Amino acid sequence: MSVAELDELIHQPLRLKIMAALHAQGAEPLEFARLKAIIQATDGNLGSHLTTLEKAGYVEIAKDFVGKKPRTRVAMTPAGRKAFRRHVEYLREVVEGVGGE
DSSP states (O other), X not given: OOSOOOOHHHHSHHHHHHHHHHHHHTTSOEEHHHHHHHHTOOHHHHHHHHXXXXXXXXXXXXXXXXXXXXXXXXXXXXXXXXXXXXXHHHHHHHHHHHHOO
């Protein structure tokens, strides 16, 4: 039996893109504007999905200032990393199960 499983929160297409972008970044946080450009979302749409992921404990959002300019950075938590890996493994099994054997 596999430990991989569908994660309904991550499975949503925009949230999957968010998690993939953060995963590719490693432990370094991504600035909100950069993440927005990578996944091609609006401020409101990205903010809404980040709130959902933050409530699930998958991402951490840090707000600070650079000089007088506000900055928002997003990073994947260890729980988010684990959930993302399990979801990717689930997707791999689905793809290989349909195309293989």
